[in-house]
Every structure is written in structure tokens, then in C-alpha cells.
Amino acid sequence: MLNAYLRENLAERVRESAGFLKSKGIESPDVAVILGSGLNDYADRIENPIVLSYDDIPNMQAGAVSDHRGKLIYGTYLGKKVLLMAGRFHYYESGDMDKAAFPARVLVALGTKRFIITNAAGCINKNWEMGNLMLIKDHINLSGNNPLIGPNLDEYGPRFPDMTYTYNPELREKLMKRADEEGIKLYEGVYAMFTGPSFETPAEINFGRTIGADAAGMSTVPEAIIANHAGCEIIGITFLSNMAAGVLDQPLSGAEVTEAATHIQDIFAKVADMAIEI
Numbered sequence: 001m002l003n004a005y006l007r008e009n010l011a012e013r014v015r016e017s018a019g020f021l022k023s024k025g026i027e028s029p030d031v032a033v034i035l036g037s038g039l040n041d042y043a044d045r046i047e048n049p050i051v052l053s054y055d056d057i058p059n060m061q062a063g064a065v066s067d068h069r070g071k072l073i074y075g076t077y078l079g080k081k082v083l084l085m086a087g088r089f090h091y092y093e094s095g096d097m098d099k100a101a102f103p104a105r106v107l108v109a110l111g112t113k114r115f116i117i118t119n120a121a122g123c124i125n126k127n128w129e130m131g132n133l134m135l136i137k138d139h140i141n142l143s144g145n146n147p148l149i150g151p152n153l154d155e156y157g158p159r160f161p162d163m164t165y166t167y168n169p170e171l172r173e174k175l176m177k178r179a180d181e182e183g184i185k186l187y188e189g190v191y192a193m194f195t196g197p198s199f200e201t202p203a204e205i206n207f208g209r210t211i212g213a214d215a216a217g218m219s220t221v222p223e224a225i226i227a228n229h230a231g232c233e234i235i236g237i238t239f240l241s242n243m244a245a246g247v248l249d250q251p252l253s254g255a256e257v258t259e260a261a262t263h264i265q266d267i268f269a270k271v272a273d274m275a276i277e278i
């Protein structure tokens with residue numbers, strides 16, 4: 001019963017946060033973009049935005065990762081109503097999936113049609129070059145958890161949601177074609193979510209490769225599961241900031257991940273723009 005109580009409370013908290021955002025003029029975004037590590041500068045593109053700090057939104061808490069600003073930015077961009085989230089709550093910050101998935105639930109409750117979920121990740125695929133972008137075609141949830149565990153919130157979606165077309169196949173095809181036409185290198189592959197916050201071991205990365213993963217990261221899956229549950233379109237964009245552990249004979253660092261992202265800003269923005277436009 002306690003769990004049922006908490007879930008009821010979750011539905012209420014989601015409604016309260018969404019209601020607050022609606023009262024600020026944010027309603028039914030065409031697209032929500034969740035920005036990954038080092039990719040937050042994209043938010044500066046929105047002109048005349050409504051900017052809200054997570055701290056000011058009921059039930060939201062600021063992200064704990066230093067480069068994450070914890071801001072929600074809303075405005076018109078490329079002719080669409082676009083909501084950007086600069087900073088996310090990673091699962092590793094609390095070990096609580098409800099917390100990691102909460103912002104995505106609020107976006108769903110606002111009536112968001114399309115989610116563009118972005119992240120930085122380690123490149124597992126040995127045939128690829130780091131520093132490029134990967135369109136997510138599927139994911140492997142290695143977190144050992146799922147944000148839909150607990151009583152189902154029927155108002156958003158079914159108890160057993162299908163995950164076959166989570167990363168919208170038509171949109172992927174369009175995006176790969178557009179990137180090719182514009183001469184942008186875009187891989188397409190499978191994202192594996194590890195919990196972090198420690199980076200993976202080389203053996204874990206070998207395991208990831210064996211089971212079909214191309215990239216290893218610590219986010220995205222909670223939001224994708226929630227958005228898919230509610231029937232939203234999803235595009236996932238990964239920045240391959242480094243070769244994953246053990247691929248090169250050298251250690252990994254968080255600073256390296258954010259540093260690498262500075263070089264991809266323009267190309268990332270082009271691909272994100274395309275993902276909004278298509």
C-alpha cells in the first residue's frame with residue numbers, strides 16, 4: 001500500500017509541476033530537448049525565452065553535476081514551440097528512478113509531442129571515431145531498474161508498453177538522410193545505460209560490445225521509457241565524447257568529457273535543429 005500511496009503522490013506532484021509551468025505560459029510544446037553533458041549552450045539559441053530555474057519549479061531539484069545549469073527554457077524556435085531542459089537528474093545522483101524520470105513525466109503531462117533526448121557517452125564501437133554524433137536506434141537498459149516499476153499511471157500509458165519503435169524509425173530515416181545531404185557524419189547505433197557514476201571497467205565495455213551496444217552512458221533511458229510509455233515521438237542523439245574504457249590504453253576523466261564537447265557545438269546544433277524541423 002505504501003508504494004501505491006507514493007505513486008498516487010507522484011501523479012499529484014507531476015500535475016502540480018505541470019500546472020505551475022502552464023501558469024507561466026508553457027503549454028503543449030511541439031518539441032522538448034533534454035540537453036546532455038557539455039551540450040547546454042544550445043539553449044542560448046532560443047530568442048525571447050521564458051527561463052525558469054529548476055529551483056523555482058515545485059517538486060524539481062537542481063541537477064548536481066557541475067556543468068549542468070538546471071534551467072528550463074521555453075520559446076518559439078524554427079517555427080515550433082520548443083522547451084529545452086539544460087541539466088538533468090541522473091539516476092546516479094539519488095539511485096531513485098522516480099527522481100531521474102520526474103522531469104520527463106512533467107514534459108509528458110504538459111502535452112509534449114516530441115522528445116529530443118541528448119547525452120554524452122563513451123564509444124564502444126571500435127570501428128567508429130570519437131568526437132562524432134550517434135543517432136540512437138535502440139537502447140539496452142543496464143540500470144537494473146525501470147521508472148515504470150510501481151502501480152501504473154493509466155492516464156499516461158499502458159501497464160506493459162511496447163518498446164519496439166521507441167526511437168521513431170521514420171524520423172531516424174529522415175534525419176540520417178538530411179545529415180548525409182548536409183555532409184554531417186552521423187552514426188546510428190545502440191546506447192547502453194550503465195548507472196555510473198564510476199565509469200565502466202574495460203570488462204564491462206567488452207560485455208556491452210558483446211551484447212550489441214555501440215555507446216555507453218549514464219542517462220537517457222529513464223526519459224525514453226517515460227516518453228515512450230505516453231506515446232511521444234523520440235529522437236536520441238549521443239555525442240561520443242571519448243572512446244569507452246579499455247578501448248584505448250588510457251584512463252577516462254569527466255573533465256575530458258566536457259572538454260571534448262566544446263568542439264562539437266556547431267555540428268550538434270545543426271543536427272538538433274534538423275531533429276526539431278523534420
Ligand code: HPA
Nearest residue numbers: 120121122216217218244
Ligand atoms: N561512459 C559512461 N558515460 C559517459 C562516458 C563513458 O565513457 N563518456 C561520457 N559519458
